[in-house]
Amino acid sequence: MSEEPTIFTRIINGEIPCHKVYEDEYVIAFLDIQPLTRGHTLVVPKEPAPSIDRLSEESASALGGVLPTICRAVMRATGAVAYNLIQNNGHEAGMSIAHVHIHIIPRFPDSTHSFLWEYGKIDHDDAKTLAESIFRAIE
DSSP: OOSSOOHHHHHHTTSSOOOEEEEOSSEEEEEOSSOSSTTOEEEEESSOOSSGGGSOHHHHHHHHHHHHHHHHHHHHHHOOSEEEEEOOOSGGGTOOSSSOOEEEEEEOTTOOOOOOOOOOOOOHHHHHHHHHHHHHHOO
């Protein structure tokens, strides 16, 4: 991870203004400056971890704990009928800022963007082995 603070760290430190919708000791949430839809909100832990697997359990718990509250508020304030939660980890997964953040993207009846993908088929023999490996890898 770069020693240079990310734009999110600079927002957290008050160096860059934002349209803040929530803040506590562990989390800040603000409107995305490049919104996909009206009300597109970023929920960011103050801990500068580059991916969820590198985030402390304390920050992860705080992040997960406030998501329902912020989602409800975004829905109420925008009149959205649904929403997507998007969270990428790593450049190859589409992450553009190496600081954990979750997008709340309100959806409206006329929304046209899509996050759908083509489904594959599971190989049950491989899945059994893989599930056991993941189970053993959990600390």
